Amino acid sequence: MLEAVVNILEQDILAALEDVKDPEIPVLSVVDLGIITGVEIKSENEVTVSMTPTFVGCPAIGMMQKDIRKRVEQMGFAKVDVVIDRSVAWNSNMITDKGREALKNFKLAPPPKHDGNISLEMLALAKCPNCGSSNTSLRNPFGPTLCRSIHFCYDCKNAFEQMKPV
Amino acid sequence: MNAPAIKELILKMADDALIIGHRNSEWNGFAPIIEEDIAFASIAQDKIGHAWALYKILHEHFGETDPDRMAFFREEKDFRCCHFVELPIGEYDFSLVRHFLFDHAEYCRYEMLEHSSYEPLAQLAKKIKGEIKYHLLHADTWIKKLGAQGSEESHARMQSSLNELYPLALGIFEPGNFENELMGENIFAGETELQKQWLENITNSLNNTNLKLPEVKNPRIGFGGRKGFHTEYLRPLITEMSEVIKSEEAGTEW
Numbered sequence: 001m002l003e004a005v006v007n008i009l010e011q012d013i014l015a016a017l018e019d020v021k022d023p024e025i026p027v028l029s030v031v032d033l034g035i036i037t038g039v040e041i042k043s044e045n046e047v048t049v050s051m052t053p054t055f056v057g058c059p060a061i062g063m064m065q066k067d068i069r070k071r072v073e074q075m076g077f078a079k080v081d082v083v084i085d086r087s088v089a090w091n092s093n094m095i096t097d098k099g100r101e102a103l104k105n106f107k108l109a110p111p112p113k114h115d116g117n118i119s120l121e122m123l124a125l126a127k128c129p130n131c132g133s134s135n136t137s138l139r140n141p142f143g144p145t146l147c148r149s150i151h152f153c154y155d156c157k158n159a160f161e162q163m164k165p166v
Numbered sequence: 167m168n169a170p171a172i173k174e175l176i177l178k179m180a181d182d183a184l185i186i187g188h189r190n191s192e193w194n195g196f197a198p199i200i201e202e203d204i205a206f207a208s209i210a211q212d213k214i215g216h217a218w219a220l221y222k223i224l225h226e227h228f229g230e231t232d233p234d235r236m237a238f239f240r241e242e243k244d245f246r247c248c249h250f251v252e253l254p255i256g257e258y259d260f261s262l263v264r265h266f267l268f269d270h271a272e273y274c275r276y277e278m279l280e281h282s283s284y285e286p287l288a289q290l291a292k293k294i295k296g297e298i299k300y301h302l303l304h305a306d307t308w309i310k311k312l313g314a315q316g317s318e319e320s321h322a323r324m325q326s327s328l329n330e331l332y333p334l335a336l337g338i339f340e341p342g343n344f345e346n347e348l349m350g351e352n353i354f355a356g357e358t359e360l361q362k363q364w365l366e367n368i369t370n371s372l373n374n375t376n377l378k379l380p381e382v383k384n385p386r387i388g389f390g391g392r393k394g395f396h397t398e399y400l401r402p403l404i405t406e407m408s409e410v411i412k413s414e415e416a417g418t419e420w
Contacts, residue, residue, distance in 0.1 A: 056294055057215015085391070088288070089293040120303050141203040141300050141307075142208035150201070166296040 003036035010039045013047065016075055020067045023060045024145045025163075027106040030064055034094025036145060037085045045078040050085035055146040055166075091116075092165045104129050109151070118165055126162040128153035136160075168351055172284055173228050173352055174246070178342065178392055179275070181247035184237055185400070186268055188407050191253050191256035202258075205304055209265070212297050219294070223286050226392040228349025238408035242401050248337040248391040252400045256327075259312065259320075266305040267335040267368065273298045274363040285354040294374030297340030313375030319333050321376050329380040336361070 017036060018029045030036055030051065038050035049068055053061045065082040072080040075088070091094045092111035095103075100110035111123060124138045126149075140150040145159035148161045190210035197203035221233035230236060251268065255261045276298060279291035304325070312320040339361040348354040372379065414420075 031395065053202065055212065055215065055297060056290075057211050057213075059211075086289050089289065089296075094188050117305075118299050123303070140205060141303055142201075142205040144204070146208055146211060146297075150204075164300070165298075 004113075008041070010041055013039045013041070013049070013072060013075065016071055017049070017068060020064065020071050023063050023067075024147070025103070025106065025108065027102045028099050030068060032096045032099030032102060034096065034099070035064075035090055037088045043074075046073050046081075047077045047079070048081045048083060050083050051087045052085050052090045054090050058146060090166075092163065095163075103163060107160065108148070110158060111163045111165040114165050122163075122165065123149060126151045126160075128156060128158065129160055130158050131156040167284065167346045168344065168353070169228060169340075171347040171351075172287070172353060173224060173230075174221050174342050174344055175348060175375065176224055177244040178248075180217045180224070180236070181245045182251050182268075182272075182338070183213045183220065184217035185245075185247045185403065186251040187217060187255075188403060189251065189255055189261075190265070193258075193261065198258050205325060206261075209301050209304070212301070216294050217296075219243050219290055223290070226288060234411065238411045239402075240404075242396055242404060243394045245396065245404075246392055246394065246398065247327075247396075247400070248340060249388045249397045250331070250334045250337050250391075251402065252391070252397045253334070254399055257323070259323040259402075260327045260331070261323060262305070262308050262312070264329050264335075266309050266371070267303070267331060269298060269301040269305050270339070270368050270371070271335070271338050271360065271364045274360055274367060278360060278363070279354050282354060283353075287353075309377070310374050313372075313377040314390065325376075325377055330376055332380055333382045334388035336382065336385050337391060339364075340386075340389045340392040342392055 005099060014036065015029060017031050020030045022028045022030065022033050033054070034049045035054060035124070036049065037052050040048045042048060045156055049072060049086070051064070051068065061084070068075050070083045071081045093113050095110065103110040109126045109129045112125055114122060120138070126136050127134050128136050133153055135154045136151050137154070139159070140147065141154050143150045143161050147163055149164050150159060152156060178261070180348070187210045190206045190213060192207035193203060195203065195208075196346070197206055217237065218233045221236040222235065224230035225232050250264070253264070273295065276291040276295040279287055279412065282288040282291065313324045339357040341357050345356045349356045
């Protein structure tokens, strides 16, 4: 076991963290969500993972911290710290392209990329994840979780959700 | 670094966020339409998250107790929230107008704090600002819907709430004991500057409506909260808010 640990690189830990999903969006890994800001192997049995929350009041942070710790412990590390990194403020542009694809397949519209300026107009630009139409309207900037808004598609007549740009 | 000045600033911000967050949550299950129920619940969740993050700075950097104890186990006189956030939710127009006035002030405050020389606050401000943007979009949408479109009745209700709430909103900007220190050390540009920015922003939003800011006879009518003097509404709110956690301490098991 020890030998295996010695050969593990930081990128291997990142790859393993692909298994840890956002509990509110179970198709999206914490890596694709863009919340992992650092992995540091401190010794052969000690690792520190840094993460930054999506929303300050996100109730899933504690659960994700626990899931990340568990996954890295499975790799053979005895001491795993998962720390909140406040020096990096998460924004929705940090979601990877793979993550955006996963969101779409989950029928959750990925957040439009932005330059830091969020307006009602840009929120209203949601593309329907069911039929791809842009003929949609914003119904509510707030949805079932802090990170989602609710929209309606005039073409396929479905309500859908979008992960909010922040 | 001026610890007492920073502590005072963070404490009032955290208390404002906690108390308005609790008030927002009172619409849960009662808002006029389900979308608004969800909106007020989400805003409440954000605000309480912001309060938590601010109390956490006090806990980690200034030796205060942990966020839960700050929120639930202090006495009324130790709170530094303004009267404006303490008022009961009233009717929906009242809560909407308060949400509009309060969130514009918060947004301006965090915009100013992004450049704070106190790094933990500057970092948090960058993050929180993005979230409050959504609160603003919500408030501005409804101010326009009910204050420009809508009906005569909706205009009249919104105007009447604005007349009542605007003078009290000025209590948000009651100066603290360390305004000069905060400005001098580039921690925060001060309540006077904040109020100026806020007035400009709300005036811009109100220009899209039929609503008019009322004349204010006494701009200090909502003062007192920052010094620990509160309205009769705060004590029952704290009692209700801390009922569950206090019953746990008393031995209740779930």
